[in-house]
Amino acid sequence: MSDPAVSVVIPTRGGAGRLPVLLDALAAQVVDEPWEVVVVLDGDVDGSGAVLETYADRVPLRVVRRTGGDGVAAALSTGYDEARGEIVLRCDDDLTPPPGLVAGHLAHHRGRAVGARPVGVISMTRDVFPDTPYAAAYGRPANERLLAEAYARPAGERWRHWAACNSVTKAAYTAVGGFDTAMRYREDSELGLRLARSGVEIVIDPALEVEHRGPATDTATRAARAFTSGASTLAFDTRHPGSHPIGSTARDPWSRAVGSAAARIDSRAAAGALGRRVDAALPRLPERLGAKAVAWAVEAAAAAGRRVGDADWVRDVPVSALDSVSVVVPHYGDPATALALLDQLAAQTHPVQVIVADDASPDPFPDRPGVDVVRRTANGGFGANVNSGIAAATGDAVLVLNSDLSIEPTFVADMVSAARARPHAVLAPRMVDEHGTEAWVGRDFPRVRHQFAAWLTPLARFRGTSAWHRAVGHDVHAQVSERPVDWVVGAAMWIPLAEFRAVGGFDERFFMNSEEVDLQRRLGERGVSAIALRSPTVVHAGGGSSPSASRRRWLVEGQLLYADKWGSRRALQVALTAATGANLAVNTFRRAAGRDIRPLDVARSELSMIRGDR
Missing domain, CATH: 3.90.550.10 (Spore Coat Polysaccharide Biosynthesis Protein SpsA; Chain A)
Incomplete structure (x- = not known):
């Protein structure tokens, strides 16, 4: 059997939930030359091995097992060493390749003139987000800006996007020394820079864009990653001085706000905590202001990472684990x-x-x-x-x-x-x-106004309306x-x-x-x-886990205790007492109209609950 033209290398750890989507997409590829899929199982922590076994007859699959846990660069290095193909195509396990991805990469390499310098091909990733305030305010717009920036990059800067999905000849990869396994982040773009400096022509093809199912889904995750990304520039710039722009020294209000927040961040955890505070506020912010709030947290986290540095972090396991x-x-x-x-x-x-x-x-x-x-x-x-x-x-x-x-x-x-x-x-x-x-x-x-409205008997006739539901919270x-x-x-x-x-x-x-x-x-x-x-x-069905006789009293007791912790018990009692007065007046009228109701007994019962009597 002849050696494959292309080896698709997939590093995975904790990927049992992600791999089926990727492997289904690879099974749908149409490739005219022999090819293989090399999955580097970087420690089977979740049964990924059993998942891979089910695809053995659907894709040209080889599984390379490692103990793992020492970083994605080490896993990738193992996969590239094991690859038999002339061309090595990296594909992360949270991607969904379009049907022509492998053939498209192969075509770029086969289309080179005899004697031309080798090519490195980048597939940019289009992030897929759930419908959340973070995605609307920042996630999707930021990804669109990144894509536009990448496609407009001059040739000498394209290495910056060498990341989740790219291909190069194995000979060119080997010639630059492969992955630097001492790098725990930016190992991909660091390799891309060395490839570019060695004479490999970097191409970013919009037709080979690939869906990414694992972006940060909230500000907390995005800010934590930004801290790590910022910290990793220190190791990168030690190897390649001047490869990253020096941080802004501007003193405009935005820069001061970012700098002030960055000064209070001293760890990845602190960056995530700032992000969580932004996430809590996002649902109540207008979209444009929300976008600014997320950008502020992300930029501050990145600046803090560059200041602090952090050699002890580990790459995120995507949340699908x-x-x-x-x-x-x-x-x-x-x-x-x-x-x-x-x-x-x-x-x-x-x-x-x-x-x-x-x-x-x-x-x-x-x-x-x-x-x-x-x-x-x-x-x-x-x-x-x-x-x-x-x-x-x-x-x-x-x-x-x-x-x-x-x-x-x-x-x-x-x-x-x-x-x-x-x-x-x-x-x-x-x-x-x-x-x-x-x-x-x-x-x-x-809020007191919600509980006041819910207590008022006269409003019960409006229970089916949106106005009543808004009124009670x-x-x-x-x-x-x-x-x-x-x-x-x-x-x-x-x-x-x-x-x-x-x-x-x-x-x-x-x-x-x-x-x-x-x-x-x-x-x-x-x-x-x-x-x-x-x-x-x-x-x-309702009522299965508690008796019904005491429910209203428990409800009021809980409301009063909540008011003690988060508001004013006294204000709530005054409001409910006023509502009881209104209820008494209405019930008195209803009794006069012939309804079977005892207004004073109802009022005494309500006042007893409001006072917190047992």
Whole structure:
């Protein structure tokens, strides 16, 4: 068998979720000459090897296994050494090549005149983003600017874009000494510079543009990467002095703002923290101002990286590596609904750790194979019970599911997919009741005016209107399209586990109601957003995990405690007392009209709850 004309080299680590899309696209390539795909499995940390085995008869595949963990440059160097092709084409595992990609690269090399200097061909990457405020304000526009800049680059500057997808003859690669494996970032463009200086003509072909599925999806990730990118210029410029422009010394207001922020960043983690604060503000900023806010954080992070330097960082594992999920089901009362939900969890297409948190239920939850049952000795309410369950969680994220939910077999897989694109967020699925009526999952943080409107009996007749929902704090836009909101209801909620533990979990002073609002407010201060999804959908029967008699009292107790923490308890009590007065007047009129109602008894009950009486 003759040697292949092209070797496609793919470095991968933690890529089980990314590789199928890439390999499917490579299986669709039409190439007139022999070619091969060399996958460098840089440590099989997630079952990628098993994924690759399923493609052995679909693509001309060879798998090179490494222990891994010593950087992408080392993995690429191994792949290029193993490549048998005359031409080596790098392709990262989060790309989706168009059908003619391999043939297009080959054509550039075959089209060189005899005796002409070798060519290096670059495919620029077009980023694919979920619909988020970050993507709209900054992600997509920044990528468009980068593409326009690349296609306009003079020949001597094109090496700067030697990155995720490019090709060169193996002879030219070997002649410049290959990858510098001591570089943990910018190893690609550093190679590109040496190739250009050796006489390789660098070409950027717009017809060979490739889809990139792994861009930063929020400011936190983008700022952290900018810090690392800035830090890496130190090692680069040590090898190639003057290859990067010196940072701006301008003293205009923008430069001063960037410099001031950069002076407070001393690590990649600090850069990410600044980004999270911007992410928390983005949903409320006009798009142009949001773009400026992201640019400020990114530029400040890059400047800080150049100042600090950082030899100890490791390259990001793309967020799609998220895989392990723990599900916590709180239980109190009849176990029938929870048992039905567990049957549905057992049928999920994505594996989960299932935990039932039994809140000292009078009907204890029965032991069940494959289910961790955490038993409390005293009834502490929703937050305390879920905290007990999450203490046993081992996943990257936790799904808190009320016991009275119905879910589809792909529900967990769909939530994982959504979370991979939104790694720093609390997520809630679309929710309907058993009649198909949609619940108001996305909400505004409670304000006194919301609670006043909800307390007023006369407004109940307007419950079906958008005006009423706005008045009580429901985010009506979240019923139409996916969007960040202040908070999402806790009946079905995806939470990044590390973030949950970082803020101490639920405040156990809340017995029932408002605990999820308080949690998401604290998470929001860390830059963790809340997003109401439009898919998947769950069915919520309501009432399966708690008795109904005390619900209104629990609601008011939670609102008063929340007001103590985040507002004014006194202001809320005054507003609700005024609403009770209005209710009394209306109920008195209704009784005079012949309605069976006791206005004074209703008013006394409401005032007792407002005072916090037991």
